Each structure stands twice: as structure tokens, then as C-alpha cells.
Amino acid sequence: MSNSTRKIKLTLSESHGKNWLNELSLNIKSINSDSIHLNCKGLKLTCKDIKYIKSLFLKEKINLLSIESTNAESIVSASALGIQTFLKLKEEADNYAEESATISEREQIKSKIFFHQGTLRSGEILEVDHDVLILGDVNPGAIVIAGGNVKIWGRLLGIAHAGKDGDSHAKITALQLRPVQLRISDKIARGPSEKPDEGFAEEAKIEKGIIVIKPARTN
Amino acid sequence: MKSVTSDTRVILICSGKGGVGKTTLTANLGISLASKGSPTAVLDADFGLRNLDLLLGLENRIVYTAQEVLEEKCRLDQALVKHKQEPNLSLLPAGNPRMLEWLKPEDMKRIVEMLSNEFEYVLIDCPAGVEDGFKNAVAASKEAIIVTNPEISAVRDADRVIGLLNSNGVKPIQLVLNRVRPKMMESQEMLSIEDVTDILALPLLGLVLEDEQVIVSTNRGEPLTLIGSQSPAARCYSNIASRLQGEEIPLIDPSKEGSGLRDKLRRLMQTKIF
Numbered sequence A: 001m002s003n004s005t006r007k008i009k010l011t012l013s014e015s016h017g018k019n020w021l022n023e024l025s026l027n028i029k030s031i032n033s034d035s036i037h038l039n040c041k042g043l044k045l046t047c048k049d050i051k052y053i054k055s056l057f058l059k060e061k062i063n064l065l066s067i068e069s070t071n072a073e074s075i076v077s078a079s080a081l082g083i084q085t086f087l088k089l090k091e092e093a094d095n096y097a098e099e100s101a102t103i104s105e106r107e108q109i110k111s112k113i114f115f116h117q118g119t120l121r122s123g124e125i126l127e128v129d130h131d132v133l134i135l136g137d138v139n140p141g142a143i144v145i146a147g148g149n150v151k152i153w154g155r156l157l158g159i160a161h162a163g164k165d166g167d168s169h170a171k172i173t174a175l176q177l178r179p180v181q182l183r184i185s186d187k188i189a190r191g192p193s194e195k196p197d198e199g200f201a202e203e204a205k206i207e208k209g210i211i212v213i214k215p216a217r218t219n
Numbered sequence B: 001m002k003s004v005t006s007d008t009r010v011i012l013i014c015s016g017k018g019g020v021g022k023t024t025l026t027a028n029l030g031i032s033l034a035s036k037g038s039p040t041a042v043l044d045a046d047f048g049l050r051n052l053d054l055l056l057g058l059e060n061r062i063v064y065t066a067q068e069v070l071e072e073k074c075r076l077d078q079a080l081v082k083h084k085q086e087p088n089l090s091l092l093p094a095g096n097p098r099m100l101e102w103l104k105p106e107d108m109k110r111i112v113e114m115l116s117n118e119f120e121y122v123l124i125d126c127p128a129g130v131e132d133g134f135k136n137a138v139a140a141s142k143e144a145i146i147v148t149n150p151e152i153s154a155v156r157d158a159d160r161v162i163g164l165l166n167s168n169g170v171k172p173i174q175l176v177l178n179r180v181r182p183k184m185m186e187s188q189e190m191l192s193i194e195d196v197t198d199i200l201a202l203p204l205l206g207l208v209l210e211d212e213q214v215i216v217s218t219n220r221g222e223p224l225t226l227i228g229s230q231s232p233a234a235r236c237y238s239n240i241a242s243r244l245q246g247e248e249i250p251l252i253d254p255s256k257e258g259s260g261l262r263d264k265l266r267r268l269m270q271t272k273i274f
């Protein structure tokens, strides 16, 4: 009989660089299970990192079942490697006691953010009540509408509306912000006409009553 | 009914926007595939504005149509019009426009199943738009070729259609960019190939150059590929057919097809492949 699965946590602050690796290597021997759900909290892990973690586990004959994180990049990296992922909102992650979490609680948290895999094409409309994370582009002619934040792991070339029910703190983030139109709460802005610098994520939010676009905070 | 397990390639040729060159591509590709040895059927699914028969010069030889086949008033082989000069190619003509009122996706599937028993390729000339005619045609197709022009509105409509094809499980979907003018692309008066593939994110099956001969041949009812024309578009169509059959023929970037003296010299020295 195999042991039941357990979760382990990595609780390193980002300032400590790759310390999580040490912690993982130390803890890995004491894991008494043949499969594992990994919670990486806010850590930003690249595909390479996750591949490495996976290989560490494999060496101990432990199967990496899923990865849970508050960091969208880690989620993207993990899902790119075909690992099941759970993205959590930061506030919720802090509030929720990992040890006592049951599957159903986790399902709930997962459902607060809507995940869309793939590009939204012209004529497609995606509307959700909470946050939305899109892994793909939002093409011209497509519309994404969210009660909370809109996060796009790709290019925003169509229309995005964050905070549709009046949340003026909602933000729109994308790897490339070149929308036809942006809406946050009840504010509307036309997209910028000049092309943004490639390679920097950008974020749109309301400041002093108008929508502004800035390089996204890196956290 | 027997279950269909044939490897017939049923390819929908569609665009969303009208007038971008679907019917012209269907006719030329049909002739080209047939002349390369593949028994091919072209099916006119544009019941509203049928004109595939015209382009193939077969209008006067139509006796029965898909309609009579479905109503079991004739057999499939009676309705199929075999091309005289290219007997590997047959056309199944569209019925009258009123067919649109009762035709169901199942009907379209039935027709395509019948054709699949006889042919290696079934090309479906799709109507413009995304309404019933389009939906019927999609239901019967396995894969698709999206035809578009380097124009924003055509690309936008193509994108919409790709979304619909994706949600209907049609794949692979490949792209043909029609009416390419190297000079206008070079001077950035026209969307570039990258502009188009960047948005649509599809593999490029081929480019077709803007070519007056297309219009001439349309009026004669003789597709360019039938008369062995060496005009630019004819070679493009033939290359697309070869790529469909799995041959690897490289694409050339028309931005390198400038009109300067050096370009002209270089062009003399290399054969262009589109």
C-alpha cells in the first residue's frame, strides 16, 4: 500500500534567492510519501526550476502531482510542463491555514480565479465575476470582462474590462498592452497608439481618476 | 450504414469575409491535386451564391445536384460532374438556394461520407459568413484551410472563424494568404506576412500572389492550374497542393522580392517559390 499524499511548503522570502533549493534538498529525504502536492507560495519559478525540482523528487521516487502558487509565472511554467496547477490569490493564501485545508476548500479558492488556456479570438467574449488569468493572447475583436483583475499571460490587443461591478482598484496586466480599449470600473480609455517596449509586462490601473499604464510591479 | 474509417482528407476552405478567394483556391487546388494523381472531389457548399461550377467551366454539364442526392432522386455518381480534361476531379454541385432552409449538418455529413468512399481529397468550398451555411459545412469537415487577404478586416474575420473551428474540433487548420503584393508589403502599405501570422497563429500553407491572370482564367472557366500556366499565382496554387500532399517546399519572404536593380538581378538568378 502506498502512503497517502502530503503537502510540503516552501516558505522562503524572495530576497533569499535560491534558498528554497537548500530547503527542498534538506526536506526531501524526510518525505514519507510516493507522491506530493507542492505549495510554492509566492516564489517565482521558471520552467528550468520546476524541471529541476521534479527531477529531485523523481530521484527519491516521489511523483510531483501538482503545484500550487500565488505567482502566475510559476503557474505558467508548471502548466507548460504539463503539471497540474492551482493558482491562488495572495490575500486568500495568507488567510488560509495550509495544514487544515481540505480538498473542497482548495477547490473554492481555485474557483475565485478563472483560468482560460488559449487565445481569445475575434468575436469571443469571456466574462467572469472574479479575477481572470488568460494564458494566451486577447486578439483584436475579442473582449475579456472581470469583476476583479484581468491578467493576461500574452498580449492584450482587444478590449479588457476589469472591475466591472465598480471595483476601481482592479488592474489589467499583460505582457504586452496594446488594447483597442481599456475599461476599469466605470472609466474608459482608448489604447495607446505607440507600441510598448517589448519584454516588459505592463499594468493599467486608475490613478487620480484616470486610467494609466505603467510597467508592472515585479513581485 | 457502414461506418466511415477512410483516411480521406475532408478539407473545408473558408474565410469568414466574402470575396477573399475561397472559390478560386478550391478550383485551382482541386485541379492541382487531381493532376498530381489524387482522386479529388470539390463540393460547393455555397448554396446561396454557387459559382464553383462556373470557375471550373462545368456549369453547362450539371444535371443533378447535392439536393437530388439527398432526396434520393438520383445516385451520387449521377450527380457528380467529372472534369473532361482532368478526370481525377469531380464536382458535386450545390442545389438551389432554397436548400438552405432545410439542410441540416447531418445532411452535409451524409454527403461527405458518400464522397469519402470514392475520393482521396474532398474540398468543401464554404460560404462567407458564420451562419447556417458555414455551420453545416464545418460539421462535415475534418480539417480546414483559412483563406485571407493582407487586410485588417479579412484577418479579423479569419480570426473569428478560427475560434469557431477550434471549438468544433476541426484540425489541423492551415493558412493561405491570398492577393499578396510584394511591393505594397515592402512599402508597408499592406499588412506583412508576420502581421497576419502573428495574430492568427496558424501554420502558413502558402501565399498566393496578386495576379491578373486569375481574373482572366475565372472569366474563361479554366482554372490557371488546368492550363499549365506559368503565371505567378498558378505556381503558388500548385505549391500549395504539393505541400498538402506532404512535400516540403520552402516559402519565400516577399519582402525580399523588391523591385530594385539588385533584387531584379537576384531574382533572375534564383527561382522563386511561393
Ligand SMILES: Nc1ncnc2c1ncn2[C@@H]1O[C@H](COP(=O)(O)OP(=O)(O)OP(=O)(O)O)[C@@H](O)[C@H]1O
Binding pocket: B015, B017, B018, B019, B020, B021, B022, B023, B024, B025, B046, B049, B127, B128, B178, B179, B180, B208, B209, B210, B211, B212, B214, B215, B218, B233
Ligand atoms: N490571387 C488573386 N489575384 C487576383 N485576383 C484574385 C486572386 N484571388 C482571387 N481573385 C479575385 O477575387 C474575386 C473573388 O474571388 P473568389 O470568388 O474566389 O472569392 P470567394 O472567397 O469565393 O468569394 P465569396 O465569399 O463571394 O464566395 C474574384 O474576382 C477573383 O478573380
Ligand SMILES: [Mg+2]
Binding pocket: B022, B023, B024, B046, B051, B125
Ligand atoms: Mg465563393
